[in-house]
Amino acid sequence: MKTSVLQSLVLGTGLAFLLVACSQQDDTNPNDARIEIRLTDAPNPNIKEVWVDIKEIQINMGSDSNGWTTLTGTHPGVYNLLELTNGRDTLLANASLPSGKMNQLRLILGENNYVITQDGQKEMLSTPSAQQSGLKVLVNTELSGGVLYRLVLDFDAAKSIVPAGNSGKYILKPVIRVLSFVPSGGIIKGFVAPDSVLTTVFALQGSDTVSSTATNQGNYQFSDIPAGNYSLHYYPAPDSFKTAQKDITVTLGQTTVVDTIRLELK
Template sequence: MPVLKQLAAGALLVSTTLFINACSKDDNQGKARIQVALTDDPGDFKAVYIDVQDVNVNYNDNDDNGWQTLAGFKKGRYNLLTLVNDKDTVLADAEILSGTIKEIRLVLGDNNWVVTNGGDSVKLQTPSGQSSGVKLKINMPVSGGILYKLLLDFDVAKSIHEAGNSGKYILKPVIRTILEAQGGSIQGVVLPAILPSSVLLLSGTDTVASTYSGLGGGYMLKGVAAGTYSLHYISVDPTLQPAVKQNVTVETGKVTKIDTLTLVR
């Protein structure tokens, strides 16, 4: 099997540091993962800069508590007009609990500006009622082991209003939310678990995803496009023979469970 021999040669470069990382990573296999991205419908300006300070999610209907900040959040100012025509930027990429996401909150700072077609930079005025953040209803379930993408589609034309003919502009964000599963996931166990094994997902001869086994030999590949693949297992221990599982089917929004596989000498 020439593909396996080639992959096995690379697997021998994996150090014992991989095993330490794998142990800590194993704890997150039952959680969902969410990527929050910002995009824009164009407006009649040269630039629109939005000061994003935080992104929170809420799992309950109580607006006074339950808000959780997403890990890996990227605070900063974003020019919305560079995020048009299906372009977006990821604001957060985090592991989250499974369950139903009730709301998301986009917390904006006060450093929001527009550049008019005449070239003037004008600071946006924000109503005081929005100081707690822009709250958006989601009411959609997320399942453990699945990667989701939440797209915040910022409508500039409806969000920015000129205050009469004063040259001042008011920001009242109008944002559409789109939450979708990004493919499916594969979960299984490869033994023996004394040292980690590389787990590679191939479509033909092309590697489309890879990971390594963690504590107890568990592994998970997330965000895999729907289709049929082969799984390749290569232990760090060179005395163990690589193995292949053919015809692994992945469906969007589902976790494909693989029977435990034991590598032999």
């Protein structure tokens, strides 16, 4: 989107757009981190399907081994692990949580766990420990407020499904590891003076708008914005003020604090 088009957009939408943008900004707690938990797998040539019943996800962010809390925003369901191969994954949770050190997470399983063998037979899997204490995964990662983290878990079906002797039955002995756990972008924070002037801020790369927001009492913030070089464009709502521009660089997982922008009268 060209700069001239941006200016027309701001002037055309007027105060209503700016009030909506401020309302959206107020709903975001900058002290919270956000996390996406995804599940993937490697293929198992001996089994046609592996269905795992995931009831909830719990996290531990303290040193107390009893300090488990249920993660809101979890998507419970019965998942076929063998559909999650060749780079495919599924979203298990999308939630906000306090910043700080995340020590562990665990998957609590239900009773509907089973495999479909290559000859089409359904065999139930016994998982008593997973239904009670859960499948624990060590994380030990510090989470910063305002950053979105993407955690990909590899549920290794090939190693987790073990034949029970010569009975033709199978046992679930889960093998789960953290495939990746990375911040997906950075944060831009700044201030526009005078703080009484409602201002729309656009983050551009070249002529493309990557994100936009509006000031709230002079403050503005972009959360989870991709790393790279940006040109910030400031459009005050009153026509009596000049627009402004600032070039910045965003680093993955870090906060870029922009120098105060002081609006000038025309």
